[in-house]
Amino acid sequence: MQHIAVVGAGIIGLLTALELRRRGHRVEIRSIGVAEQATHAAAGMLAPTSEVQFGQHSLGPLMRKAASHHRALAAELGLRTEKPLGYRDTPTLVVGRDRSDLEALRLLAQEQCAAGAEVEELTSAQLRGRAPTLARHVAGAMLVPRDHQVDPRTLVAAVLDALTGPGRPGDGPPVPLTTGSRVASTDEIDADRIVLTAGLGTSAIDGPHRVLDLSLRPVHGDILRLHVPDSALLPGEDNLLDHTVRALVRGRPLYLVPRDGGLVLGATSREDAMTGASAGGVLTLLQDAAEILPAIRDTELREVTARARPGTPDDLPLLGPVPGHPDVIVSTGYHRHGILLSAWAAARTADLLEADPGAPPPAEMAGELAAVDPARFTTTSPLQEAS
Amino acid sequence: MQHIAVVGAGIIGLLTALELRRRGHRVEIRSIGVAEQATHAAAGMLAPTSEVQFGQHSLGPLMRKAASHHRALAAELGLRTEKPLGYRDTPTLVVGRDRSDLEALRLLAQEQCAAGAEVEELTSAQLRGRAPTLARHVAGAMLVPRDHQVDPRTLVAAVLDALTGPGRPGDGPPVPLTTGSRVASTDEIDADRIVLTAGLGTSAIDGPHRVLDLSLRPVHGDILRLHVPDSALLPGEDNLLDHTVRALVRGRPLYLVPRDGGLVLGATSREDAMTGASAGGVLTLLQDAAEILPAIRDTELREVTARARPGTPDDLPLLGPVPGHPDVIVSTGYHRHGILLSAWAAARTADLLEADPGAPPPAEMAGELAAVDPARFTTTSPLQEAS
Numbered sequence: 001m002q003h004i005a006v007v008g009a010g011i012i013g014l015l016t017a018l019e020l021r022r023r024g025h026r027v028e029i030r031s032i033g034v035a036e037q038a039t040h041a042a043a044g045m046l047a048p049t050s051e052v053q054f055g056q057h058s059l060g061p062l063m064r065k066a067a068s069h070h071r072a073l074a075a076e077l078g079l080r081t082e083k084p085l086g087y088r089d090t091p092t093l094v095v096g097r098d099r100s101d102l103e104a105l106r107l108l109a110q111e112q113c114a115a116g117a118e119v120e121e122l123t124s125a126q127l128r129g130r131a132p133t134l135a136r137h138v139a140g141a142m143l144v145p146r147d148h149q150v151d152p153r154t155l156v157a158a159v160l161d162a163l164t165g166p167g168r169p170g171d172g173p174p175v176p177l178t179t180g181s182r183v184a185s186t187d188e189i190d191a192d193r194i195v196l197t198a199g200l201g202t203s204a205i206d207g208p209h210r211v212l213d214l215s216l217r218p219v220h221g222d223i224l225r226l227h228v229p230d231s232a233l234l235p236g237e238d239n240l241l242d243h244t245v246r247a248l249v250r251g252r253p254l255y256l257v258p259r260d261g262g263l264v265l266g267a268t269s270r271e272d273a274m275t276g277a278s279a280g281g282v283l284t285l286l287q288d289a290a291e292i293l294p295a296i297r298d299t300e301l302r303e304v305t306a307r308a309r310p311g312t313p314d315d316l317p318l319l320g321p322v323p324g325h326p327d328v329i330v331s332t333g334y335h336r337h338g339i340l341l342s343a344w345a346a347a348r349t350a351d352l353l354e355a356d357p358g359a360p361p362p363a364e365m366a367g368e369l370a371a372v373d374p375a376r377f378t379t380t381s382p383l384q385e386a387s
Numbered sequence: 388m389q390h391i392a393v394v395g396a397g398i399i400g401l402l403t404a405l406e407l408r409r410r411g412h413r414v415e416i417r418s419i420g421v422a423e424q425a426t427h428a429a430a431g432m433l434a435p436t437s438e439v440q441f442g443q444h445s446l447g448p449l450m451r452k453a454a455s456h457h458r459a460l461a462a463e464l465g466l467r468t469e470k471p472l473g474y475r476d477t478p479t480l481v482v483g484r485d486r487s488d489l490e491a492l493r494l495l496a497q498e499q500c501a502a503g504a505e506v507e508e509l510t511s512a513q514l515r516g517r518a519p520t521l522a523r524h525v526a527g528a529m530l531v532p533r534d535h536q537v538d539p540r541t542l543v544a545a546v547l548d549a550l551t552g553p554g555r556p557g558d559g560p561p562v563p564l565t566t567g568s569r570v571a572s573t574d575e576i577d578a579d580r581i582v583l584t585a586g587l588g589t590s591a592i593d594g595p596h597r598v599l600d601l602s603l604r605p606v607h608g609d610i611l612r613l614h615v616p617d618s619a620l621l622p623g624e625d626n627l628l629d630h631t632v633r634a635l636v637r638g639r640p641l642y643l644v645p646r647d648g649g650l651v652l653g654a655t656s657r658e659d660a661m662t663g664a665s666a667g668g669v670l671t672l673l674q675d676a677a678e679i680l681p682a683i684r685d686t687e688l689r690e691v692t693a694r695a696r697p698g699t700p701d702d703l704p705l706l707g708p709v710p711g712h713p714d715v716i717v718s719t720g721y722h723r724h725g726i727l728l729s730a731w732a733a734a735r736t737a738d739l740l741e742a743d744p745g746a747p748p749p750a751e752m753a754g755e756l757a758a759v760d761p762a763r764f765t766t767t768s769p770l771q772e773a774s
Contacts, residue, residue, distance in 0.1 A: 226666055231659075272618075279613055280684025283673040290670060297667025304688060 008198035047147035066344035080162035086154030092147035218308035223266035395585035434534035453731035467549035473541030479534035605695035610653035
């Protein structure tokens with residue numbers, strides 16, 4: 001049993017702590033807040049196929065693996081809490097607004113299928129059968145049956161319960177959460193190992209990882225939560241959509257995730273400095289969504305949320321030990337994919353912490369870890385080389 | 388000195404209480420909350436000219452008189468509080484998006500000028516000089532120099548301070564506010580006179596006014612509060628607009644009120660059952676506003692508020708004593724004009740309470756009160772006639 005401190009309590013930190021506890025370690029969490037940043041905003045699509053874009057050759061396999069980790073997580077989590085887990089096997093439709101959008105989706109589907117994904121183009125009748133509320137003018141759609149969803153807020157509540165509950169035989173002790181103040185330096189922490197899962201805040205913490213150029217940048221996103229009133233539904237319906245709908249509307253992507261009698265509509269990706277919700281972003285989301293799903297005008301706007309995702313130059317996360325400091329693991333940079341990648345990240349972090357320092361890691365793990373090496377953007381300066 | 392209970396603490400109740408205190412009466416306020424309903428949402432235009440539409444022949448004179456009451460109120464209020472009053476003499480531009488919108492505005496301006504208002508059509512150069520951020524494609528604009536604004540939230544804070552402060556010589560005692568529970572019946576109230584200013588809630592209170600058919604209905608409105616970041620401004624600017632802009636965008640009205648480095652964008656008028664914010668309403672507001680002021684896309688969406696206004700069949704308020712019960716005054720139904728009409732309503736209510744029951748009211752007051760008679764929608768039933 002190691003004593004491991006996890007710094008940061010977004011979905012990455014929480015699931016990492018849970019996995020470490022599950023493996024019998026003594027874990028504590030230190031964080032300013034709990035799931036208040038990107039996790040609070042996230043829609044929670046578990047969509048390894050439809051979230052991957054052209055050229056993301058390293059991200060695709062990670063995401064597919066991550067989706068299977070989520071299934072394993074759900075099983076373990078269900079043993080440790082009575083709370084709902086938030087998982088739903090909602091299939092995903094990927095809709096093209098016009099012919100050009102659809103053509104782009106077809107090309108992408110070819111690449112996705114070549115990588116082993118299940119993607120099927122629907123006829124207009126099939127689409128109408130699956131999503132009768134979609135605008136008749138959409139050019140076409142793909143079905144991705146295995147791109148599912150989890151409600152991040154429900155998942156967080158379940159994980160917190162599992163972290164602080166009695167646990168299962170073999171688990172480490174209940175995990176204490178110390179919140180309300182920011183960890184300024186790893187020096188404050190008295191533990192065998194430290195995992196830094198503070199998202200964008202990771203760079204602001206003082207510690208051995210500061211020798212690394214993490215190249216984190218905020219990618220702001222706006223996301224809306226809509227409630228569907230009964231007046232917008234036919235008898236027997238409980239939502240406007242049964243499927244998650246991802247759409248390309250004249251080149252702009254959006255998604256609509258059905259959840260709890262409502263829809264989660266997202267998300268912009270803004271590289272500007274606005275931390276609050278962008279009026280232009282909200283306008284574009286609603287405008288594009290209304291083109292795909294006209295009845296969205298009849299919904300109630302319950303929440304407008306803006307948060308920053310921790311972006312990296314190559315859209316891949318940063319996961320691994322700090323060179324020369326195997327006791328400090330960096331785990332951040334999950335960008336738009338934090339929820340999907342979280343269960344995988346938790347397992348890999350635990351693997352790293354349990355690895356024999358003398359032995360080389362298994363080949364598969366080594367390949368994955370090479371792609372997400374937190375030192376990959378760090379160029380050693382001539383001065384450092386000389387010293 | 389009379390002991391008067393005011394039921395309801397929106398802007399109408401608060402200013403009524405202040406006016407009664409100013410006239411030396413002992414006043415108390417009973418309300419579930421303070422300025423949480425329509426007053427919380429209201430933009431606060433004091434726009435007796437540009438708020439009047441075709442055919443509102445009775446409303447126009449009331450609104451012009453009400454604007455002058457606000458000037459008097461500001462003077463009295465300034466004697467009783469150190470807090471900011473929220474008044475600004477921002478002039479108003481009334482903008483037509485296309486030729487047809489502009490033509491409608493010209494016809495309305497003729498009617499407004501005939502009623503004595505000051506309205507002036509601007510050349511495109513004049514418009515550019517006054518509002519350089521407006522889209523070049525707007526068809527034209529009118530200037531209404533004397534349509535001003537007050538920030539309702541600032542005004543409420545000032546009025547609360549004046550109500551509970553020491554007051555001036557001759558004022559009644561400080562006004563106690565009892566909040567947190569709804570007044571179910573006028574029977575609960577021990578006072579000489581009762582003024583019912585509970586907005587839409589007035590009909591739900593039991594009391595002698597229940598013999599009246601007030602015909603109140605909720606007219607839901609969505610309103611947005613936007614912050615203008617420095618990045619959207621040129622050096623030296625502190626907002627995107629110096630003028631209040633009212634616009635007709637292909638027949639749909641909107642307004643943009645500059646305030647505190649931001650803009651208040653409103654407002655929908657929905658006769659539906661949705662008490663929360665309408666996604667369609669928010670979309671339409673942002674879409675239409677972006678046509679008039681493209682830079683609105685660069686603002687931050689800080690607040691989305693939806694509240695119901697107390698509407699009446701003829702858009703005129705309900706102000707007057709309950710027939711046969713001169714001790715109970717109804718004052719509600721101010722619809723979209725609650726802030727503007729509030730100071731006038733407060734003065735008239737005080738006049739009514741101080742009137743000699745035997746003497747006829749002055750002719751001007753009699754004319755005003757006839758138009759807003761709270762019994763005007765009440766048809767006496769045959770049964771009542773027989774009894």
